[in-house]
Structures are given as C-alpha cells and as structure tokens.
Amino acid sequence: MILGLVALMGTLTMSAIGHDHPILGGELSNSAATSVADIDEVMPRMKALGLNTVLVPAYWELTEPREGDFDFSLIDRTIDVARREQLRVVFLWFGAWKNSMSCYAPAWFKADTKRFPRAMTADGKPMEIASCFSDNVLQADLKAFSALMRHIKERDPQREVVTMMQIENEIGMLESARDHSPLAERAYKKEQWAERYGTDDYADEKFMALSYARYVEHLAQAARQIHDMPLYVNAAMNSRGRRPGEYPSAGPLAHLIDFWNEGAPSLDLLAPDIYDTGFKSWAAQYAMPLRPQDGGKVRNRLFIPESRCCANSGVRALYAFGEHQALGFSPFAIDQASPQETETVTKAYALVRQVENLKAANAKAVQTTWGLLFDQDDRERTIYDEGVVMTCRHYFTLPWDPRATDGSTWPEGGAMLVRLGKYDYLLAGSGVVVSFKTPTEQQQTEPKQLGEDGFAEAGAEGASPAVARQRFEGKRLGLLSVDEVEIGTDGTMHYLRRHNGDQTHQGRHARIGVGEWKVLHIKLYAY
DSSP states (O other): OOOHHHIIIIIOOTGGGTOSSOEEEEEOOTTTTSSHHHHHHHHHHHHHTTOSEEEEEEEHHHHOSBTTBOOOHHHHHHHHHHHHTTOEEEEEEEEEEETTBOTTSOHHHHHOTTTSOEEEOTTOOEEEEEOTTOHHHHHHHHHHHHHHHHHHHHHOTTOSSEEEEEEEESOOBOSSSSOOSHHHHHHHHHTTHHHHHOSSHHHHHHHHHHHHHHHHHHHHHHHHHHSOOOEEEEEEOOOTTOOBTTBOBTSSOGGGHHHHHHHOTTOOEEEEEEOSSOHHHHHHHHSBOOOGGGTTOOSBOOEEEEEOOSTTHHHHHHHHHHHHOOSEEEEBTGGGSOHHHHHHHHHHHHHHHHHHHHHHHOTTTOOEEEEEEEOSSSOEEEEEETTEEEEEEEGGGSTTOGGGSSSSOOOOEEEEEEEEETTEEEEEEESEEEEEEOHHHHHHOOOOOBOTTSOBOOOOTTOOOOOOOOOOOSOOEEEEEEEEEEEOTTSOEEEEEEEOGGGGTTTTOEEEOTTOOEEEEEEEEEO
16 A cells, blocks of 8 residues: 555554654764675664664665666665664665765766756856756666665565665755756746746745655655655754755755645655754654644654754653654764763663553553653743643752752753553653642742752841731642652563652652653652
C-alpha cells in the first residue's frame, strides 16, 4: 500500500517504519561512511552509545563514479554491519543537492555544465547548484536514486535494516531567492508567478519551493514503485532574521508546507534540522496541530533528523518525545562528539526505552505525556491535568544550589512527564523539579522562599506585622510516595529507592538534579 498521502496526514506509526520503539538516532558526520574501514569502525560505536538507528549518507559521487557504472559496496557494508549490530539505518541520499550545493554530484556531472546546467543569480552568475528545471539533471539524479532503491530492496527486501529514506539534503537556494537561469525564467513566466504572488524575495521563495517539491516528487514516486518505505525531506531553518537566499530558501520549511504538499504529495514527512536556539519553538512548527479541514489528523509528525550534538541533546530528546510524541530524534555528527556530549544522549535514550517498555507491556498504562525543557531564561511551566496543577521548573530554581548563582550558564533541564492514572505519574529526566497542588490550593498559595531545610528564610528588618488571612478552602495534594524505579524490558517497575525527607524537600516536590538521570514514580493523595 502506498504510504505517502496517508502518512503525510499523520498516520505514520512506529510499526510502519519497522521500529517497535521511537527512532533513538544519531546522524554520522558527512565523511564518516566513505570507506569500508570507516563503516566497520563507526557502527559498533553507535551501538555502544545506545542508538537504535543510524542516519548514514549515501553519496552519489561514490555510488556512480562513472556514468552508468554503479558501486554499492559502501551501501552493502553499512547494511551488513548494521544487521550484525542490530541497528536500523536511514539512508540520506546526497544526490543533486546537499545543503543547497551540488557538491556530492559525481565529477562527470559537475564538469558538464552544458548538459547539466547550474542555477544562476539575477545578474547571471552561475552557482554550484544544479538547476532543478533541467530535465537532464532530474533524469541523471533519478536514475542513480532508482538504482540505489533497487539495490537496497535486493539486500534488505523486508526492510529489516533500512527503514526510511531521506531524499536529497537541505534543499534550498543560496545567494538568490530563486533560480534565474534561462530554464528557470521560462518556467517562472509560464506559471505567471509574478501576477499570482508578486515579485519580492518571498514570492520567489514560494516559486522555488513548489519547483523543488515537484522535482523531489519524481524521486519519491520512483521509490514507491521500487521499494515502498517512508520518505522524507529535511530543512535548514530560516533563522536569525535572514531573508530568502541568505538561508537555504525554498526548502521544506514550515511556512512553505502548502507548496511542498502540493508539489510532493508522496512524501511522508517534512523534517526540521534544529541547530539554533529556541528548540521548543522550532519543534512546534513541525509538530503540526489538528485542523478541522484535515479530518482530525495531524498534518506532520515531528521527526528531527539533525540537531546540534551538545551537552543539552539528551534533555531535548526527552522533550521532543514527551511533548510531541516525536517519531525520532537524531544529533548530527554524533561520531565526532565528545564523551560529555554523547553521554547525555545515551542516558536520555535509556530513559525513553524504559517508558516505551511500559507502553509496550500495557498500551493503556501511559495515558498522557508532556515534555519539559528549561534553561536560564525559560525556567518554569505550569500544567493543568484533571484536578492536578503541576508546577515544573528547572532544578536550579531551588534556592540552595550554588551552581544556580555562580555566574555560569545553566545547562538545560528536561524530562518526560507521564500520567499513568489519577494521582499517578512518572517523571523521567534530568535537572527538573515538580510540585503538585489542587486548583483551589494553587489559587490560595502565597509564594514563599524556603531554605533547604524547609524553614522560611530570615525576614527583612521592619517587616509588617501579620495580618488576618482568609480561611483556606478546599483540599490540598501531598506526595504519597516518590520512588526511584527502573522499568524492565517486560514493562515491570523495579523499585530502587524511596525519595523522601531532604530528597523531596520534606514532601514538597519531586526532583531530579542536574547531572542525574532518573525515573521517578510519583503517587499523590488529597487531604
């Protein structure tokens, strides 16, 4: 069955891509799989880091070094080693474009600019960007990509290893918002684009978005007919106030989704590559909400194929899975990252696996999930859940931790918060603190600064005498128990230790310190 249109509307599931769990991924750096020795060395390391999926480039220049002469030795080695290591693979087709440029096209393609023309700026300067309006460019790219898909089907017919395919990489125009080559100009005039949308950079970007999408659709349709698997394209974000052409414009960006959906309906996903600050905002743009006209289906499920690999990667992954039920998360160049950076990914993925174990054992056990992600500026979130008000904060908002005020930048804190039932929650993460109140208690609470011992801080000189207070109404919530647990592969919670006293601020909150990675099982009671 063709997955494209159905999956695009939000029904793409874990089982549809051959995963029983979310994609706990990592993308290799651009030159990490350019030899058999590279593959043999890097894939076992990825397994040791706790990944279940590796995103691996498939390079056109190495696949078809001479026109019509294909070499799939690197593809074969990747599949074989991944199978041995019990890893899944998502191949990234570095074909006509990679980060806008045509740098991974074969030498025979690059050198023949008459046969394979380049995009041009408005003043006629050719760029190292193949023109998507050239049928010769399309047919050469399509021929190589189709050969790759046929070969993957031969090597992995049941999709036991290769589970998804990325078509091209960060398509987009640079220097100019659109292609001004003779072929492009003819298409532009034929579409009567200026009359329909205007002539500014943003209208030009829309023209290129539709044109790139139509090009990709040819590859997507061929892939469907050869070896049907989920297909996606990835986008470089339009950040930092840049205009089209100053970033890779016209790619599969959230503000261009309608043009990409029109031009490439066979795609399953549009995926963001998130490197800049504001992770939550970028993720939200691609976890597209329900709309009445979509028949109650999500328009685009969140999958993050590239994210900056850093010490905050782990908590960002937890946020994406908790808040948006992301299909997957993948730090870029994880093979080159430091142990301090990869450690957070390993520990976060271990927590995600535990939550997934619980889901797999009892589909009804996990009722609702939220994602928490905090930093020095965005440090608190209030969640309302059926008679429970949860105030969630960065761990360094606690007044006694000296790291909170020593002048250093706070590491991000994040978690998956999971509702198991009434007054029953899981907190899986690092660097967060959560308190629980009834709505009426929340309305009547007077904020007070308490020390680590739970006593009020010293009052200021000349403090006003106590005044009469209104009588408290309603009930309060307390911590019945906070247990640190580990969830086994069969979904069973294994008790590790009870958190109480100083570890819960004498029953005031549940918390996981910065640098700690834990699962807490929290039960509440009303009084």
